Amino acid sequence: MRRRPTLTAMDNKVHGTTMPVLELSLSSGESVLAQGGDVSWLSRGFDMHTSTGLGSGGGGFLGGLKRMIGGGQLFLTQYTAPAGGGQLAFAASMPGTIREITIDSADSFMIQNGAYMCSTPEIEISVGLQKKLGAGIFGGAGVVFQKLQGHGTAWVQLSGELVEYELQAGQSMLVHPGHLAMFRAEMPLEFATVKGIKNKFFGDSLFLAEIHGPGHIWLQSMTPDKLAAAIEPYLPDRGGDNR
Template sequence: MNPVITGTTMPILEITLDAGEAVVAEGGDVAWLTPGMHLDTSTAHGSGGQGGFMSGLKRVLGGAQLFLTQYTAPPQGGLVAFAAQLPGTIREMRIDPSDTFMIQQGSYTASTPGVEVSVGLQKKLGAGVFGGAGVVFQKLAGSGTAWVQLAGELTEYELKAGESLLIHPGHLAMFRAEMPLEFATVKGIKNKFFGDSLFLAELHGPGHVWLQSMTPAKLAAAIEPYLPDRSGDKS
């Protein structure tokens, strides 16, 4: 297996597979692939070998799809490619029992069959924050390799024991799963758009954290004024 990440602001993950090698991804996320690739869609994929409908249900709770597709290379090998959905970067992560990660909902791109993709954390942050949806983190566990896409530019911190960081939840892209995470309300700070006090995620060390400069909500807000006004469209 030979994964290559190319591009700059809108990167592409190209994975060249030898005969019989496979990768797993959400259905419809593939950008292009070579002929002869065998596709198998099932709830068992992305379960780290555990399989079953309940594993798929856990993914749904984490904001992913119930069914994942496994791409297996034919005898002559093949290539499958995935394109980033937002300006940013694609990172390769090694997963094993001592290295498990929490990632923002929607960041999962692909993985090898031994990686388990499930819900890691759900938190309601009030009616005004993120449209009332709160925040959802997916957990990557099991054993293998996963690729995740993160928005904008990345800043990384290594927190020591006793250290903590207050982070706007939308900028918290990924962190090690064993790090304690709490949500706190900052009193006295009002936002005219949310109408709520400001909620921040408080992440405690030791462990590594990846922060993203862009959030999907802020990107949508930035381009919204330039979208056509369809309020008068009767079609």
């Protein structure tokens, strides 16, 4: 069977600004992987195959388990276009932006947990880094990055506005972990406590990630925690009497 060149992205278009939608146009036999339930709409005729082994680089169930440990789902679904081709769309779950990234043996990426949207079948999605940072960050849950590697194309959703930096060898930057949206996988990452800066909610010293060059980093202006904190005062009091 003739295969599509692995580094050529299928036709795609991003609609909207604040809450963007990724629309993919697939030719006959082309496929895309996504987590179950993440597709927003699609044309008729797609073949759908769900398995733990998809997106695991041949790792089968254990590969799917690694993906789940990294914050993803155990199962992925492969959508294959019918003879006449078809379209499918993915809507962002947070205000922000959608980026297309090309991945090969020289370019693998680490992305924030929850940023993965979809990819071509040759992309492997696995846990890249987990770090428990204590009660002062993310309620003690820590920070998780997923690793995207293989040969092909992936689309990621990043929160808020993006600021990009190209760090040179010997350069580093201190970043709040929630704002570090994506970086090249070969870049060293460390976590450190900044003494003298207290977390206003829990009293812990502030934890920051230190990312070292050379390499490219993508920083996001919004984090899920900050968005939740901003809207929390406007939510109904679940403990009260709403009658």
